[in-house]
Every structure is written in C-alpha cells, then in structure tokens.
Amino acid sequence: MSLTIFALTGAALIGLGVYGLLARLHLLRRIIAFNLIGSGLFLFFGATGARGEILDPIPQALIITGIVVALSASALAVGLVVALAQGSGRASLPEDEDAEGRAP
Amino acid sequence: MTPLVVVLSLPLLTALSAIAVPASMRVTVALGGVVTTLIAALWLGGVVWHGGPVVLVLGGWQPPIGIVLRADGLAAALIVMSALVIAAVAAAARYEMAPTPAGPRASFGFWPLMLLLWAALNAVFVSRDLFNLYVGLELLSLAAVALVAISGTAQALASAMRYLLFALAGSLLYLAGVVLVYATHGTLDITLLGARVPSPVDALALGLMTAGLLAKTALFPFHVWLPPAHSAAPAPASALLSALVPKGSFLIVMRLWFEAMPDLAAPSALLALAAMGAIAVIWGGALALVQARLKLIVAYSTVAQLGYLFLVFPLAGGDGINQPWAAGAWTGAIFQALSHGLAKAAMFLAAGIYIAAVGSDRLGDLRGLARALPMTSFAFALAAVTLLGLPPSGGFTAKYLLMTSAFASGQWVWAIVLAGGGLLAALYLYRPVAALFTREIRVRPRAIPRAWQAIPLALAALAILLGLLSAMPFDLLQIGRPKPAEDGL
Numbered sequence: 001m002s003l004t005i006f007a008l009t010g011a012a013l014i015g016l017g018v019y020g021l022l023a024r025l026h027l028l029r030r031i032i033a034f035n036l037i038g039s040g041l042f043l044f045f046g047a048t049g050a051r052g053e054i055l056d057p058i059p060q061a062l063i064i065t066g067i068v069v070a071l072s073a074s075a076l077a078v079g080l081v082v083a084l085a086q087g088s089g090r091a092s093l094p095e096d097e098d099a100e101g102r103a104p
Numbered sequence: 105m106t107p108l109v110v111v112l113s114l115p116l117l118t119a120l121s122a123i124a125v126p127a128s129m130r131v132t133v134a135l136g137g138v139v140t141t142l143i144a145a146l147w148l149g150g151v152v153w154h155g156g157p158v159v160l161v162l163g164g165w166q167p168p169i170g171i172v173l174r175a176d177g178l179a180a181a182l183i184v185m186s187a188l189v190i191a192a193v194a195a196a197a198r199y200e201m202a203p204t205p206a207g208p209r210a211s212f213g214f215w216p217l218m219l220l221l222w223a224a225l226n227a228v229f230v231s232r233d234l235f236n237l238y239v240g241l242e243l244l245s246l247a248a249v250a251l252v253a254i255s256g257t258a259q260a261l262a263s264a265m266r267y268l269l270f271a272l273a274g275s276l277l278y279l280a281g282v283v284l285v286y287a288t289h290g291t292l293d294i295t296l297l298g299a300r301v302p303s304p305v306d307a308l309a310l311g312l313m314t315a316g317l318l319a320k321t322a323l324f325p326f327h328v329w330l331p332p333a334h335s336a337a338p339a340p341a342s343a344l345l346s347a348l349v350p351k352g353s354f355l356i357v358m359r360l361w362f363e364a365m366p367d368l369a370a371p372s373a374l375l376a377l378a379a380m381g382a383i384a385v386i387w388g389g390a391l392a393l394v395q396a397r398l399k400l401i402v403a404y405s406t407v408a409q410l411g412y413l414f415l416v417f418p419l420a421g422g423d424g425i426n427q428p429w430a431a432g433a434w435t436g437a438i439f440q441a442l443s444h445g446l447a448k449a450a451m452f453l454a455a456g457i458y459i460a461a462v463g464s465d466r467l468g469d470l471r472g473l474a475r476a477l478p479m480t481s482f483a484f485a486l487a488a489v490t491l492l493g494l495p496p497s498g499g500f501t502a503k504y505l506l507m508t509s510a511f512a513s514g515q516w517v518w519a520i521v522l523a524g525g526g527l528l529a530a531l532y533l534y535r536p537v538a539a540l541f542t543r544e545i546r547v548r549p550r551a552i553p554r555a556w557q558a559i560p561l562a563l564a565a566l567a568i569l570l571g572l573l574s575a576m577p578f579d580l581l582q583i584g585r586p587k588p589a590e591d592g593l
Contacts, residue, residue, distance in 0.1 A: 021273070027265065030269065034272045034273075034276065037276050038279070041276065041279055041280055041283055044283060045286070045287070048283070048286065048287035058168075058169070058286075059286065062235050062286075065235070066238075066279065069238075069242045072246060073242065073268075073275070076246055076250065076268065077265075077268055077272070080249075080253060080261060080264055080265050080268060081265070083253070083256070083261050084258070084261045084262065087258045087261060088258055093262055093266055093269075
C-alpha cells in the first residue's frame with residue numbers, strides 16, 4: 001500500500017516538474033522543475049527497491065549518487081543564471097523574451 | 105589493466121592538481137598529465153590489439169551488484185582517438201588560451217575542464233553499467249557546458265544555458281529509462297541485460313533512454329543548441345565539444361541497441377532513427393551553406409556529420425554473402441565517428457588560428473589567408489577532404505563501408521543520403537576554401553608561430569592516415585564486437 005503511495009507521489013512530482021518546464025520560461029523555475037522531475041524519479045526508484053520480502057539496497061546507493069549529480073548540475077545551472085542575469089538583467093533565454101525583453 | 109586505470113584516473117587527478125598548483129605551474133602540470141594519459145591510451149590500444157578486451161571488475165564485485173569496466177576494440181579505438189585530439193587541443197591551447205586574449209578566467213578554467221571532460225569520456229567509453237554511464241554522461245555534459253560558457257560573454261552564457269537545458273532534459277529521460285530497467289530486471293549490467301528475459305516495459309525504457317541520448321548527441325530535431333554553443337566557445341573548446349562530446353552519447357546508443365537490447369530493434373524504430381539521421385545530414389548541410397562565419401559553418405557541418413552515424417541502424421548486417429568483410433556498416437559508422445573527430449578538431453583549431461591572425465571568422469575577412477598561413481589552410485582543406493568522404497581519407501572508408509552495405513541489402517535510399525550529403529558538404533566547404541585561396545588579402549594577418557600552425561595539420565593528416573592505413577583500425581574494431589553488429593538488428 002505505502003509502495004503505491006510512494007510511486008504515485010513520484011509520478012505526481014514528475015508531472016509537476018514537466019508542467020513547470022513547459023509552462024515557465026524563467027530559468028530559475030526551470031531549474032526547480034528539473035529538480036522536481038529528478039526527485040520524482042528517485043522516489044519512484046526507491047519504491048521499487050522496497051518490493052518483495054528482502055529490501056534491495058542498490059536503489060538507495062544509486063539514488064545517493066544521483067542526488068550528488070543533480071546537486072552539481074543545479075549548482076552549475078544557478079551559477080549560469082546568475083551570470084546571465086548580471087549581464088543582461090533578465091533570467092530567461094533571449095529567444096523566450098518578447099520585444100520589451102520580458103519573459104512571458 | 106594498468107593502462108585502463110591510468111586513462112580513467114590520471115585526467116581526474118591532473119584536473120584537481122591543475123587547480124591546486126600555483127598559476128605559473130598550471131600549464132606544465134596539465135601538459136604532463138596530457139602526455140602521460142596519451143601514452144597510457146596508446147598502451148591500452150596495444151594491449152587490446154594483442155590480448156583482446158581488457159576487463160576490470162571493480163572491487164572484485166561481480167554484476168549485478170558490482171560494476172564492470174570493459175575496454176573492447178570499439179572503446180579502445182575511441183579512447184585513442186580522443187587522446188590524440190585532446191593532445192592536439194592541449195598543444196594549441198598553450199598558444200590560444202594564454203591569459204591575454206581569452207581573459208584570466210578562461211585560461212584558469214580551460215585546463216581542469218578539459219581534463220574533467222577527458223576523464224568523463226573515457227569512463228563512458230568503458231563502462232558496462234547503465235547507471236555508471238549516467239554519471240559519466242552527466243560529468244561530460246557539465247564539463248562541456250562550462251567550456252561553452254568559459255569566455256563569459258552574454259552570447260556564450262545564453263548558449264551554455266540553452267545547452268544545459270537540453271542536456272538536463274536528456275539526462276532525466278535517460279535516468280527514467282534506467283530506473284525502469286532496474287525495476288524490471290534488477291540489473292543494469294549491459295552484458296546481463298543482453299541475456300535478460302524480455303518484458304513489455306523494455307520498449308518504453310529503451311525509448312526513453314534513446315530519446316535522452318539523442319538530445320545529447322544533437323541529432324535532428326534536437327540539434328538547435330549545438331551550433332550556437334559550439335561557435336560561442338573558444339576554438340580549442342569548440343574542437344573538444346564538436347569532435348568528442350557527441351561521440352560519448354552516441355556510443356551509449358550503440359551499446360544499448362547492439363549489446364543490451366538488440367531484440368527490441370523493430371524495423372520501424374530503425375527506420376525512424378535513420379530517417380532523423382538523414383534529415384540531419386540534409387538540414388545541417390543546408391544551414392551550413394548559408395552561414396557567414398567559419399565557426400558556424402563548421403558547427404552546422406557537425407550536425408550533418410552526426411546524422412551519418414545513425415544510418416547504421418537499418419544498414420547493420422547488410423547482406424553477409426555480398427560483403428567480404430564482417431560487420432561492414434557497423435564498422436563504417438565507427439570509422440565515421442573516428443574520422444569526423446580528427447577532421448573536425450583540425451577544422452576548429454584552424455579556425456582558432458584564423459581568428460588569432462585576423463581577429464574575426466567572417467568569410468570576407470578570411471579572404472586570401474592561404475598565402476599568409478599556408479600550413480593552416482592546407483590542414484583545413486585536408487580536413488575538408490575527410491568530411492567530404494573523398495579517398496584516401498578515413499571519411500571515405502566510412503562512407504564506402506556504409507554505402508556497400510546499403511547496396512548489398514537493397515536499401516539504396518540511404519546510399520542517396522550518403523552521396524547527397526557528400527555533395528552538400530562539397531558545396532558548404534567550397535565557400536571557406538575558396539575564400540582562403542583567393543589572391544586578394546582583405547585583412548593583413550598577425551604572424552602565427554609555425555609550431556601552432558602544424559597542430560591542425562597533424563590532426564588532418566591523421567584523418568587521412570585513418571583511410572590509408574584502414575586495415576589496422578578495422579581489425580581493432582572487430583575485437584569484442586557484438587554479434588548483432590554482424591547479423592544486423
């Protein structure tokens with residue numbers, strides 16, 4: 001029962017993240033959306049390790065590694081956004097902006 | 105086993121040392137690491153050539169619990185090619201990433217990032233575990249994104265950000281596939297997966313992983329990030345990005361389809377992959393034709409050249425009776441990856457020399473430079489010969505193998521793509537070559553050291569030698585070759 005809840009929560013997080021990625025053009029929101037998708041995947045992955053009589057420890061080990069990878073990717077992404085915003089005053093990609101330079 | 109450990113760990117150690125040592129010693133330490141790793145890579149190639157695949161079971165733990173590293177002929181060939189390209193890039197970066205033109209931050213960051221990228225590439229080439237591949241791929245993307253952003257201009261930062269968005273989306277798609285594979289089969293080892301009990305989930309998992317990897321390989325229609333990113337980086341970084349980085353994710357696609365799950369290769373899926381490749385050849389070539397800047401022409405040419413790689417999926421196997429050699433199309437695709445790596449690195453390094461000489465890469469400003477920089481221009485022309493697939497280059501061997509398989513199996517459509525792509529390449533490479541070799545000189549160039557000019561020439565010559573001496577790399581690639589490479593998917 002609890003497994004289903006974990007899996008469903010994971011799926012909901014992935015859905016939220018995909019929505020955020022498509023609907024929001026602000027780069028910081030997109031980075032958060034990537035992290036939501038990643039967290040959803042990890043939750044789902046963790047739930048698969050808890051099936052059956054014996055708990056499988058391998059997903060835990062992989063999730064911890066995955067979190068480290070996601071953290072470093074987010075750090076680089078935030079660094080890039082800050083550098084972009086310092087240069088142009090905006091935190092969105094040039095092609096996503098309207099004529100006045102605002103992200104919709 | 106020793107050379108395998110060295111090519112994996114030494115670039116990482118050198119990257120860390122290059123940050124730790126005083127600035128005056130940075131380049132010396134980095135170059136020392138590059139030379140030692142190059143020797144280890146050639147040594148590894150020799151070991152695989154004489155003794156077959158090198159296998160390393162980490163910590164003695166067998167899969168499915170442990171991780172296996174395996175250097176087969178394919179991995180060894182890519183490791184040697186990358187080592188040659190990176191050695192040349194490092195030699196060119198001594199001139200080009202000197203503190204003045206690119207800014208102090210670029211000259212600080214370039215060396216450790218290049219070495220990190222190298223470590224990640226080598227790890228991707230030899231890993232047999234899907235999650236280990238994910239970590240390697242992610243390290244590769246992060247180092248590549250940082251290299252794009254290194255000059256710190258607004259355009260470079262925007263290109264890097266766009267690249268990062270594509271790369272992260274690709275990683276998550278790949279990771280989702282990995283999670284599904286583990287949930288279904290309880291293993292991520294490629295060899296064990298090849299012998300798994302098939303499950304209906306496999307197709308979804310393979311589709312997710314492939315989609316993610318295609319975004320990272322910049323196959324049409326996921327190519328939009330590539331040209332601005334590759335042309336915004338300093339020339340030595342562009343050479344690494346264009347010549348090597350897409351090969352990492354492409355290799356994983358090959359491992360998935362030919363080694364982990366060859367049973368899932370439905371004709372429609374193979375057709376879709378090859379069709380995207382064919383469109384990339386045409387579309388990349390057409391866009392390269394209308395660019396006004398040399399680096400953008402070369403970058404769009406990468407989009408086109410990567411397209412050829414994906415023709416391998418329907419062509420693999422071909423017709424065994426009509427081909428005197430085994431695994432013709434499969435070997436042809438790898439030859440394309442190797443020769444494109446060498447030639448494209450030569451082109452970007454040549455472009456870097458032109459930019460250093462006249463301060464611009466607009467075709468109008470490059471007019472007549474062949475007289476002032478004959479070695480560089482000869483190197484550019486030689487690299488163009490490889491990209492066109494003219495004999496006796498490595499690109500010719502690649503296209504010859506692919507085309508023979510296309511005719512032997514009656515799939516002449518792909519032969520048209522191969523021939524048409526070559527014609528397009530001739531058209532888009534004619535413009536820069538014609539500009540370089542005109543008589544009038546538009547901008548008086550700055551003097552460039554001869555040793556710097558010799559670097560792209562050496563790489564372009566290697567790309568030609570790959571065709572002239574194609575028997576040796578051909579035999580190397582057959583070591584540890586997967587069975588479906590010969591039988592077809």
